[in-house]
């Protein structure tokens with residue numbers, strides 16, 4: 001099974017969110033199962049190629065790649081994902097990728113990812129490498145199925161090639177003016193109202209991917225159902241219902257090499273299920289990081305998140321003040337994004353200096369320290385395709401409090417609903433009231449040390465490793481291949 005995997009962000013090279021964790025962990029996991037994987041991504045200015053042992057691909061020097069009606073020369077750096085056989089091709093084009101961030105609001109944003117996709121095709125052609133499957137991820141690589149069936153249709157190299165599109169977040173669709181269709185080298189014939197490429201009078205990368213790929217997948221079973229409804233489909237529900245027979249949900253795994261409290265190098269003290277007592281050392285260190293007082297009896301709530309509407313912090317806003325005034329509880333927050341949310345948390349830290357600590361920004365080490373040091377992890381997301389942080393929390397013996405949606409519904413089982421056998425706390429109604437009562441329920445169980453320890457153990461003993469999910473992706477790849485070949 002030869003797999004071309006295309007993604008706009010990949011751990012450890014570049015990351016804004018969970019897509020990067022998945023793109024860094026799934027390819028090695030399918031490689032372990034025998035797949036030969038080539039991974040394609042942009043060379044952003046933030047990636048130190050030398051540190052990762054990449055070499056300049058001399059044979060691809062100044063390779064021309066079509067974009068916006070011209071041939072753009074690009075260079076390629078070649079290497080591997082750390083400790084794996086997965087080959088990585090970094091597309092070097094300073095004109096597009098030296099922008100100081102992975103994503104931009106620049107006028108040529110569509111061209112940046114059109115280039116990525118054509119570059120992947122051109123590299124495969126140069127090496128005469130014929131993939132069985134192209135695995136696209138989110139809108140940034142969702143045009144490849146359409147390109148394959150039109151622009152590259154003449155090339156026999158790709159005759160056997162099937163396509164899988166994974167949707168990691170339907171809230172981001174890659175909507176551009178129809179001129180982007182020309183920039184991609186696609187035909188406007190398929191762009192008409194209600195057609196396979198059109199959305200709100202614009203050209204949608206994601207809808208085009210949904211329409212043209214052999215198989216569509218998303219990152220949890222619940223989300224696979226949800227996105228077929230108007231409430232969660234973000235305008236693409238009918239397009240997804242039309243593909244219902246080819247739509248699958250596969251829960252993400254977590255990478256135990258990166259997220260494991262027994263070996264995590266960022267922690268003040270490593271621990272496992274047998275030495276859970278040592279988790280307290282991490283709580284102490286975390287509170288010290290933030291200059292907050294430590295009291296083992298006072299539970300700490302943790303948040304690590306993009307500050308986006310999706311994440312549901314509007315539910316926390318009206319209740320945080322009463323929560324902090326009426327309950328002995330502390331809150332530690334790491335995140336960045338929307339200024340109104342950053343300001344809200346900064347306000348809380350100023351108003352409750354002994355209870356709230358906030359770090360606005362991106363900080364990988366601190367993300368690990370919060371997972372280990374907090375007692376609870378808060379994720380009131382309005383929607384959550386999979387969510388990785390609640391799984392990291394479970395693995396770290398930190399109890400998740402979540403809105404019951406998407407992957408959160410598939411991984412967090414409410415303590416009361418499960419008759420004391422759950423691994424966390426969840427609520428159905430996305431309201432501040434429901435969040436408040438759920439937090440209060442959780443705080444009560446924190447006092448019951450026996451129930452608490454048992455709940456921590458259940459989380460830590462759950463197998464969230466990639467093995468099972470990778471096997472399901474392999475099945476999906478074969479399904480796509482058989483479908484494409486008409487078998």
Ligand code: ADP
Nearest residue numbers: 017018305306335361362363364367387388389
């Ligand atoms: P999403 O992809 O929607 O952001 P996930 O829960 O799938 O949500 O993944 C988020 C990932 O990004 C996690 O690995 C989390 O630790 C990380 N992350 C989010 N915000 C930050 C931040 N400010 N600093 C460090 N890591 C962060």
Ligand code: GLC
Nearest residue numbers: 018019168384385386387388
């Ligand atoms: C997205 C989703 C998140 C998911 C991640 C990886 O960013 O918001 O829920 O875990 O992709 O699939």
